[in-house]
Amino acid sequence: MNGQTKKLMWGLGISDKDAEVIRHAAGDQFALTCFPVGITPSVDQLEADKPCLLWISKQGWDAFKALPASATAHIDVASRILIMGGDYDLAELESLLECGFAEIIKPPITEDRAREVLLSAVETQNLYQDIVHMTREICMERELLERKNDVLSFLVSFLEKVTQHLDPAEILRAAQSELATLLPVSAINAICWPPQSSENVHATIYVASNNKNDTTYTWTEKLKSHAEQLLGNGVVSIDMNYMGSTATNIEPEPEKLLAVNLEYGGSKFGVVMVQCSDHPQLGKDQIQVLQSAISHLTLGLNNAMLYTAAQHNADFDGLTKLYNRRHFDTRLLEENTRHRRYGHSLCLLIADIDNFKKINDTYGHLAGDAVLRDLGRILEQSLRTSDYIARFGGEEFAVLLPCTSISHATTLAERIRAQIQEHAFATDKGILNTTASIGVACIDLSKDESPVEIIRRADAALYRAKREGKNQVTVLYPTSSLLLAEGYAT
Known part of the structure; x- marks a missing residue:
């Protein structure tokens, strides 16, 4: 029945006469499929037909109740109309109303009554679908707001961590710790020099290691080479800052490396290389968050390098480069x-x-x-x-x-x-x-x-x-x- 344009209804244990009346009352917009007493459609049938309404006879309902709950639980998802034939008392009627029927009608069914019940049920079903749709939209909006709130919390925390220090090594350590909540970051290494330096610069390389070894040498050469390409000339000299980390033997891998040039106010002042433990495949949202985080990191490192330069100028003799x-x-x-x-x-x-x-x-x-x-x-x-x-x-x-x-x-x-x-x-x-x-x-x-x-x-x-x-x-x-x-x- 898939692909039909008519809305589908099920009849469970209803008489042929009642089924005929319902079909005439429903017109061309609805189709009715009937099942005899004792036959309960399966979950697969429910998924395939997606009935908008169930017409159930009292005899069909009694047989339905006799089955295990596990065999009938899926039927509860559709709106139900009970055709109440035979004798019954008020207590039984009240108990049936508590079973979730949209309407209870007494035969013989007329076309007018069937049409009235059908329209009311369909209106209720449509209202239910609208509520479900609105609920889904609200859940999606809530999920979106929660994600945005998580992103905002991350950026606020990241900004706080990378701007509360004036030591570039501390900033890079904080950045690595924070970015690890967003990406599989294993190490962050960098080369920086004072902003607005002359063409030939004295740079400091910050390596996530405890001491000099073959791995730090590889990182040093890679960072220095990248800096020389960025500047268009050689870096005159470098200092080493071993930031201390357990990640002392992680070799740079181009396919797992994110290299970010540091630039502020039109002045280039370094390169940060983010090493991931896995191939970084970022979605659009993650890329936007990463870009914002790098902007904050750039601001923090720019301030730190300006402070370092000012401190250096205050402590060192400009001519001999010795302490003053x-x-x-x-x-x-x-x-x-x-x-x-x-x-x-x-x-x-x-x-x-x-x-x-x-x-x-x-x-x-x-x-x-x-x-x-x-x-x-x-x-x-x-x-x-x-x-x-x-x-x-x-x-x-x-x-x-x-x-x-x-x-x-x-x-x-x-x-x-x-x-x-x-x-x-x-x-x-x-x-x-x-x-x-x-x-x-x-x-x-x-x-x-x-x-x-x-x-x-x-x-x-x-x-x-x-x-x-x-x-x-x-x-x-x-x-x-x-x-x-x-x-x-x-």
């Missing part, structure tokens, strides 16, 4: 407190280029700048990673040597002095040679003195070296008021 005097004063206070707490020796070297004014006056300030940069590199290459170097001011450089005796500090200072004397300084005016004088001092653990005192002693030792002919190392011991040109007792 401001940062040195803070570091000296920290190291002095730490070394006094544990009773360890802390030494300070102050090196000053000899006759630096003459270099500037004779060869120009560009040549003088080249000498300062070279001297900074000599110091970096001569010291341990635990040692600290700063441009103290002008042509002076300060070196803090943690946990170092004054005899070892003096030996190191002498080695540095010799390296400077032998070094060929390359400038725009050719190769220059120069020397440096170095003052050495250490903190006095026997006294509770200010950190300024070690600066005074090192400075006094330096000026003694200058007065006595330059190009030499001079030491001022805490217990002596005399400046000694040499001597290695601790």
Whole structure:
């Protein structure tokens, strides 16, 4: 009966006479299929015919009730009309009304009565269908609102997490944790540099790893290559930031990788690579959410890189790229407190280029700048990673040597002095040679003195070296008021 245009009705146990009356009353818009008493249509028949109305005789209903509930439960989905023949009392009628019949009529059925009941039942059925349709629409709208609410909650949480830090590594860790609720994210790695940098940039690579290994090397090369393509020229230098993660051995796989260029206000400042544990097949909604999340991540990283650049400019000397005097004063206070707490020796070297004014006056300030940069590199290459170097001011450089005796500090200072004397300084005016004088001092653990005192002693030792002919190392011991040109007792 599929494909017919007529609406279908079922008759269960009704007489041929009643069926004929119902067919005449229904007209051409309805068709009636009858089943004898004791025969219950199956679920498959119900699915195939989808009857809009069931006409059931009292005898058919009695046989219907005698069957197990599992065999008749599916019949309850359609509207039902009971043809109540025979004798019955009020109590029985009330119990039948409670069985969910839309109408109960008493034979003989007339066409007018059948048509009236049919129209009423169809109207009820249509109203029911409208209610079902409206309910479905409401459920769909509710589901849509819940999804939108989930998306909004995700974006609010994501924005909060990626903007509450000014450390790019913390931002990337937070982004990975949040994005993992949307995508099968296994790692987020990035390369970033200060916004509005010049063509040649100094970048930092952030890798989801605890230390350097073959995998981090692969990520480093991939990130650096992508950055160079984005900038159109080489990245001058990079720093590594190992963000710490359990994902230390996840190799980049192009088919599982989402690379996003970071750009804000027309300025490119990095690349973020999102590594998924599975092939990322995103729907339209997920792509829109991901785009919004990346916009928030871009904003957070832009602010972090601006802050990092400002902090770098505040702490570093622009010419030599060493720490500046401001940062040195803070570091000296920290190291002095730490070394006094544990009773360890802390030494300070102050090196000053000899006759630096003459270099500037004779060869120009560009040549003088080249000498300062070279001297900074000599110091970096001569010291341990635990040692600290700063441009103290002008042509002076300060070196803090943690946990170092004054005899070892003096030996190191002498080695540095010799390296400077032998070094060929390359400038725009050719190769220059120069020397440096170095003052050495250490903190006095026997006294509770200010950190300024070690600066005074090192400075006094330096000026003694200058007065006595330059190009030499001079030491001022805490217990002596005399400046000694040499001597290695601790």
